[in-house]
Amino acid sequence: MEKYLAIDVGGTNIKYGLVTEEAVILEQGSLPTPKNGANDFLKIIEHIFEKYKSETHTIVMSAPGSYNAKEKTYFIGGSLRYMSDINITKLIKERMDCNFSIENDAKCAALAELWKGSMKSVKNGLVITLGTGIGGSVIIDGKLYRGSSCYAGELSGISTNWTEAYTTKTIWSKYQSTKILLQHYAQEKGCTDEPVTGQEFFENVINGEPTACLVLDKFCTNLATGLFSLQLILDVQKISIGGGISKQPILIEKINQKMQSIYETYPYIHTTKPEICACTFGNDANLIGALYHYTYEVD
Structure with missing residues (x-):
């Protein structure tokens, strides 16, 4: 072997x-x-x-x-x-x-999911990985799309403010990563000197701790907004979320709720609503x- x-x-x-x-x-x-x-x-x-x-x-x-x-x-x-x-x-x-x-790393996550995971047999899909930054990979016609210079799917650098000149101060990774999620929670709790782990944060969410629930809600609202914008460009069947926090069912549930809310609020935007799930391999992808x-x- x-x-x-x-x-x-x-x-x-x-x-x-x-x-x-x-x-x-x-x-x-x-x-x-x-x-x-x-x-x-x-x-x-x-x-x-x-x-x-x-x-x-x-x-x-x-x-x-x-x-x-x-x-x-x-x-x-x-x-x-x-x-x-x-x-x-x-x-x-x-x-x-x-x-x-x-x-x-993000392309590896997609390759794992294509090989033996959530993207197996999917024609068009998107894999998002949440960690220190935010990574992405696009699947078109059942294959990983790399782009003309192997740079396709680099979501961290996408601007979140298109009304002003590009700056790294407003890129997506500054708002949508596990690192940022935990930093926001620590700031809201006033405990910036004591690092909060993802496990501690989600335990607090599950236990109904108000600040944790509010921070997660805002995080998922923003993430769903970004995913909806990408869906308008890519029109995929499925979006798989990877990274350590993707194993938290409440995260996937909340993202789906926020995405559903967008489709209900704007029914005249006729783009397909993608299935959103956790990566099969999670942190091992x-x-x-x-x-x-x-x-x-x-x-």
Whole structure:
């Protein structure tokens, strides 16, 4: 049985897992994402690989960033700005002497869902991942749409204010991410010095804590507004929500309620109402998608 070391690089944590060729995760863990520089980042990856190199010689990685088709290189970006000018593929292959592939994190989530999850057999769909930022992937005719420069679906940078000049102060990721959701809650509670976890927040929502419910309601209203706008452009059958918080049923329920409200308020806008659900693989989608990319897409 072939095994692979799948690594999902996030802005907060680096998740990893030993995965079989059939996408069964045998073992997994996580470590904090280094904030100081590329060398610390590479040390973490090397440390993880050392743990599993007796069982696999292949690393498959999901990370924020983009592929340079001309140079055939991948550069990690997003919140890891210190990796933006570094050829991660070349460095890891040389440093660890292993097989290696890397793909954008949001695209990995979509590939996992297309392969064995919520997007299987779906012709046109949209996968949204909520984490440190907001990622997206578009599925057209049953295939992942990458665009002319492999940048399609980068939702974090969409402006939320089209009446003024573009600025990163008003991009979607500044309003619609798990990080922002928890920050808003902490601000409303006046506890900005004490980080609030997603689990704590949703426990408070389920228990009916007024501030938590209000913050979630506003978050889902804004998210549904964005999704409706995207639906006017893409006209998809299904939208799958990924990221750690997507496993919270109340989140998906609330987004559906807000989307339904938009359709009821504006019945004369004749766009199809998409099915909205949680990603099948949740927080593991990027690991599974990274494996799919290596197995079926890498030459």
